[in-house]
Amino acid sequence: MVVVGGWGVREDGLRKGPWTAEEDRLLNEYVSMHGEGRWSTVAKCAGLNRSGKSCRLRWVNYLKPGLKKGQLTPQEQSIIIELHSLWGNKWSMIARCLPGRTDNEIKNYWRTHFKIKPKSSRSEEKPRTRALRRQQFRKQQQQQEYQQQLHQLQQIEEGDYRVPLAQEDDKQDMDIICTNLEEQCLPVMFQEDHDTTMSDSIVDQEGIWGGLWNLDDVHVHLDHTPGTNNKTTIQNQVASLFRGEYK
DNA sequence: AAGGGAGTCAACCGCGTTGTA
DNA sequence: CTACAACGCGGTTGACTCCCT
Numbered sequence: 001m002v003v004v005g006g007w008g009v010r011e012d013g014l015r016k017g018p019w020t021a022e023e024d025r026l027l028n029e030y031v032s033m034h035g036e037g038r039w040s041t042v043a044k045c046a047g048l049n050r051s052g053k054s055c056r057l058r059w060v061n062y063l064k065p066g067l068k069k070g071q072l073t074p075q076e077q078s079i080i081i082e083l084h085s086l087w088g089n090k091w092s093m094i095a096r097c098l099p100g101r102t103d104n105e106i107k108n109y110w111r112t113h114f115k116i117k118p119k120s121s122r123s124e125e126k127p128r129t130r131a132l133r134r135q136q137f138r139k140q141q142q143q144q145e146y147q148q149q150l151h152q153l154q155q156i157e158e159g160d161y162r163v164p165l166a167q168e169d170d171k172q173d174m175d176i177i178c179t180n181l182e183e184q185c186l187p188v189m190f191q192e193d194h195d196t197t198m199s200d201s202i203v204d205q206e207g208i209w210g211g212l213w214n215l216d217d218v219h220v221h222l223d224h225t226p227g228t229n230n231k232t233t234i235q236n237q238v239a240s241l242f243r244g245e246y247k
Numbered sequence: 248a249a250g251g252g253a254g255t256c257a258a259c260c261g262c263g264t265t266g267t268a
Numbered sequence: 269c270t271a272c273a274a275c276g277c278g279g280t281t282g283a284c285t286c287c288c289t
Contacts, residue, residue, distance in 0.1 A: 016259070018283090040274070056275075057258065092277060103277075108256055111279095 015049045019058050023048055027055055028063050061102045068100035072109055080106055081114075 019027075030046035036059065039052030048055060061067075072080070076098055083094045091103035091110075098106065 018257070038274080051259095052274075053260090053276095054258075060276095061257075089278065104257075107278075112255060 013049070014051050014054075016051075016054065019062075023050070024058070024063060027058060031059055031063070057104075061104045066100055067102065072101070072105075076101065077109075080109065084110060 026046045026048055027042070030042055034042070034045075039056040041052075042048070043050050043052045043055045046055075050058075079097060080094060083097060087093055089107075089110075091107045095101055095103040095106050
């Protein structure tokens with residue numbers, strides 16, 4: 001048995017650690033033939049020396065068809081930020097609104113980008129300086145991304161949205177995201193607000209927007225763009241997104 | 248070139264929930 | 269109704285990579 005980088009075999013004899021291509025192939029084959037579920041059976045019958053849990057996780061987070069790889073789009077990031085402000089660490093709920101993304105991915109993204117780090121001591125002056133420089137660089141990148149996103153959303157709001165051919169996939173993704181938001185997320189958001197219309201209540205409910213506007217807490221740099229009232233602008237943009245006006 | 252810190256991501260663990268016998 | 273197994277979720281950890289000094 002090959003032991004990969006410090007991982008190896010558990011006390012009960014089951015393998016743990018990174019999956020090999022062969023293991024992936026076996027799991028893929030078995031699940032596509034027999035379907036998901038009964039993971040402990042999958043582990044045994046597929047000839048995998050893994051726990052059922054491990055098989056399920058590998059399938060859900062990596063092998064399942066339709067999963068998106070690569071960086072989250074600015075739209076997805078915005079949605080994560082907003083939904084996290086509503087629901088907190090309900091990663092699986094948030095993931096359900098983002099087709100092709102897993103709770104693990106979203107959780108990692110959030111921890112990486114927004115988790116507040118413990119304050120460093122004076123003895124860590126040098127790394128701090130470095131971190132600051134990196135932060136500045138990231139900030140620049142995020143601002144560029146944000147400007148792009150803002151531009152696109154403004155076009156959407158003005159009803160002048162033309163999907164470039166290369167972005168046809170993104171447009172389809174946004175369709176799916178909005179459908180999910182309407183079907184799964186909005187009913188939760190408005191379950192105690194039956195008397196108002198959906199779009200009105202979205203724009204009016206300070207509670208719903210509150211989380212997004214507390215982004216100072218998590219070092220999001222949306223509010224550093226000069227010349228724009230970001231709170232209002234993005235609030236309107238996301239509201240129009242929820243209304244389906246981008247279509 | 249080497250060492251070390253920070254960032255990232257895949258995977259594990261523990262626990263609560265749900266389903267079933 | 270109860271016990272047990274399976275599942276799902278959120279938190280945490282370990283290893284790898286990148287970048288800086």
